[in-house]
Structure formats: C-alpha cells, structure tokens
Amino acid sequence: MNAIPAAAAAPEIAHWIGGRRVPGASGRLADVYEPSSGRVGARVALASAAEVAQAVGSAQEAFAAWSQVPPLQRARVMFRFRSLLLDNAERVAAQIASEHGKVIADARGELTRGLEVVEFAAGIPQLLKGEYSENVGREVDSYSLRQPLGVVAGVTPFNFPAMVPLWMFPVAIACGNCFVLKPSERDPSTALLLAELLKEAGLPDGVLNVVNGDKEAVDALLDNTSVRAISFVGSTPVARYIYTRACERGKRAQALGGAKNHMVVMPDADLDQAADALLGAGYGSAGERCMAISVVVAVGEKTADALAARLVPRVRELRISHSMDEQADMGPLVTGAHLARVRGYIDSGVAEGARLLVDGRGFSLAGHEQGFFLGGSLFDRVTPAMKIYREEIFGPVLSMVRVADLPAAIELINRHEFGNGCAIFTRDGRSARAFASGIQIGMVGVNVPIPVPMAFHSFGGWKASLFGDHHVHGPEGVRFYTRQKTVTSRWPAPSAGGADFMMPTMK
Secondary structure, X not given: OOOEOOOOOOOEEOEEEOOEEEOOOOOOEEEEEEOOOOEEEEEEEOOOHHHHHHHHHHHHHHHHHHOOOOXXXXXXXXXXXXXXXXXXXXXXXXXXXXXXXXXXXXXXXXXXXXXXXXXXXXXXXXXXXXXXXXXXXXXXXXXXXXXXXXXXXXXXOOOOOOHHHHHHHHHHHHOOOEEEEEOOOOOOHHXXXXXXXXXXXXXXXXXXXXXXXXXXXXXHHHHOOOEEEEEEEOOHHHHHHHHHHHHHOOOEEEEEOOOOEEEEEOOOOOHHHHHHHHHHHHHHHHHOOOOOEEEEEEEOHHHHHHHHHHHHHHHHOOOEOOOXXXXXXXXXXXXXXXXXXXXXXXXXXXXOOOEEEEOOOOOOOOOOOOOOOOOOEEEEOOOOOOHHHHOOOOOOEEEEEEEOOHHHHHHHHXXXXXXXXXXXXOOOHHHHHHHHHHOOOOEEEEOXXXXXXXXXXXXXXXXXXXXOOOOEOHHHHHHHOEEEEEEEEEOOOOOOOOOOOOOOOOO
C-alpha cells in the first residue's frame, strides 16, 4: 500500500538536548506517518554521530551536579512529573494514538502502566538504602551503598512510545544518572513531550536528552566512551547486536528481544473466558505488543474444536477503526511497510498448509482506505515447522496448535527460541503449578493472558528474549542503573608502629 505523501509544510521533529528542542543538523530526515489515514504527518530529523555526541556531552556536563542532588529531592521531581503526566494524560494519549495507530483507550492504558514506574521511581530514597555491619572486626565497621553510573542510554521501540521510555529513564534519573533516549523514528513525538513535562517538573537541563535517529545514532551511543550502560527493547537480532557491541566496549547492557507468547488452554478451562482473554491478548493494539499472545496451545481435539467455534465469530466481529474512535477494539498497524510484512506472514501460513479460519487481508475501513488496516486473522492446525509459528509476526494474527496433553504443551513451548511470556488457563491447581514450575519462560500467567509485572517487580524474558543479567524496572532496574560500593572503616587509637604483611583477617 502506498502512503499518502506529506503536505509540503509537514513539520520537522527535532531533538531535545540541554533542556530545549534542537533542530536536526545532519540533513537526513525520515517520514512519520499517521497510520489511520496513511498520510505522512511529519518528518523526523535523523541524528549524526556528532549530534549524538552533543547530547551525551550535555548529559555528562549535568551529571556532576545531578548525582549530588539528595535522593529525596530527585524523588520530588518524579512526584511533580507524575502530576504533570496525569494533568496532560489526554494530550499524551492522543499523541501516541496519532503516530502509532493504537486506539485511544489503549493509549491511555499504556500511559497508566508507564506512570506506575514513575511512582516506583519516586520511592528512590528507600530503594537506594545500603547495608551496615558494626564490628566486622574489633572497632571495624562495613557498609555498602549504591552509586549512579554516569551517562546511560535507552533505545526504545515503536509499539510503546510512552511506556517503554518510562520503564527506563525515571528509574535511571532517580538513581542519579543522566539519560540519553533514542526513541523509535516511527513515532518519536511522544518522547519529546515527556521531556518537556519533565523539564516543567524541575529536572535540570541536560539530565534527560532525546536524540532521534536510526542505526547511525544507535551505533554512536554504543561507541561513545562516556555512555556507561544501554537499555534496549526491540527485535532479537537487534537486541543481540546491541548487547554484543555494548559488552565489547565495556558497557552494561540489558537488551530485550522478540517473543512468541503461548497460551495453553486445558480441557477443564472456562472456554468462554479463555476465548475472551485470547481476543484481547491476541488482537489488542493490533498485535503489536511484545507480550501479545500469538499462539494458543489447545490441549485435546475437543478443546481445540470448541475453542475455535468460540473464537471465529469473535474475531470476525472485532471493531476495527481509526485510532481516535472510542468504541474501537483495534486500530491500524504502524506503517505500510509493516502492514505488508504481516500480510506476508498470512500468505506464508496459507502456503504452508495451516487452516485459515478468519482472513483479515480483505479489510478496508470506509473513509480511511489508505490507512494501514488489517483485519484479525486466525489460523488452526499450525505446526512448529511453519514460519508463522517460528517467527514473531507482531500483528493481529493468532495461531492454534493442537497437543495431546500438558507435558506435550510444556515441551512445545520450551523448545521455542523465545522465552518472554506465556499463560495457562485451567481450573486445576495441580496443572497450573506444574506449568509454572516447568516452563522455561521469564513471565508466566495463570488465568492471566498478559502477565506483565507491576512496576515494583521487574520485567524480562529468558532465552533469546533477553540479553543481559538484569530485567527492566523494579528492583532489577535500580541494580542495573547503579553500582555497589562497600566501605570498611576503622578509627583507631594512635599507632605503636609496625607493619602487617599478612592477608587481612578480622580477628
């Protein structure tokens, strides 16, 4: 599908460096679409390595003062930021919906989940408390503390232009670091709006910087010696690349990759409840969620048949509309290129012999014919050898795999390269316990289709879904953005002299 071109005066989206908007200087621009109309609504400046260095330099200059601000005062900035986000919630949600395409209700939900991390970060005085041991030796005390790393960076995806940045920079900044954010070039405006609100909350200039760009900007962040750590959320190939390159340069890295989230439906499950859960988890946000359920594993032929009978009419009746429609279940995909990619997966599933129960390829929204719309699609009798099973589709496509029993379901899921999230629907506690214990997945739901942890826990998968030792936000986020220091002290009486050449022991 060809997008409608931009008007000649399409606005240019700038960077945010040193507390102000800074126009791009590289001369490179990328189109930013309005997915509901297919129109190019703006063009975003793509940063050069020199512009990234400018942003990092601004953060480096601000770090000396910001790292010495008492944690309680940093927390107060987060409290004010939270209030401003609430006051501007509709403005932020509308910006998300306009550039991403998710429906406005979903955009509000995204902001709410991001706000929870801001609230967590506001508790930073408690979270940075160390440990103290008196008299580890005679008149010798030891204590530990956590200190910020310096300049840290985040590279975030298009599917959550507010929530994922809010997973990162509030915790990092509250810990005393300065942050450089590289948002997705597909929907970059929300990040700039967040930066403006944080400045209004009292954040000093330079503590948060936003550089828009593509691989050139990412590589510049990875190679800049002043950047001490980098966080990433996106596809597995890019996550692996960022993790490897960051580690080679001595940086900390947490890189979250792709997913293929399964939901097991047991014969004893409430099938109406399971079907409703699959509808929201599989088709919400047009499937453009890293925690979306893309595979339903039906245990037993009767379960599969009964579940398919419930799903087919529900998928066909999905309310698909433009992003500002309050009644819509699902909006468009983010770009025409991504729409073509998802359609290609449906073509592949048909070619490989999966049974297409609902075909969304023919959907068109009246009055928005150039929008990037795709109807919900549902496959049955999918096998592990098929491309639609192996790869992350990131669209409104749900695949059903049939297995004989729970052990076969667990084995199927554990064989997959991704290990982000999964769920089981059952009324039997023993089955649920066996599943939760035996599954090799980072986040597990029991009768919960999308088990995203709350902000005071940490988010992250296993296997090819996460590269690095730390999960995101929660206690793991605090540990990632700080490093521990242990101090051992003694205040002795005047020495009688004499050196001790033995290994120190506490006698």
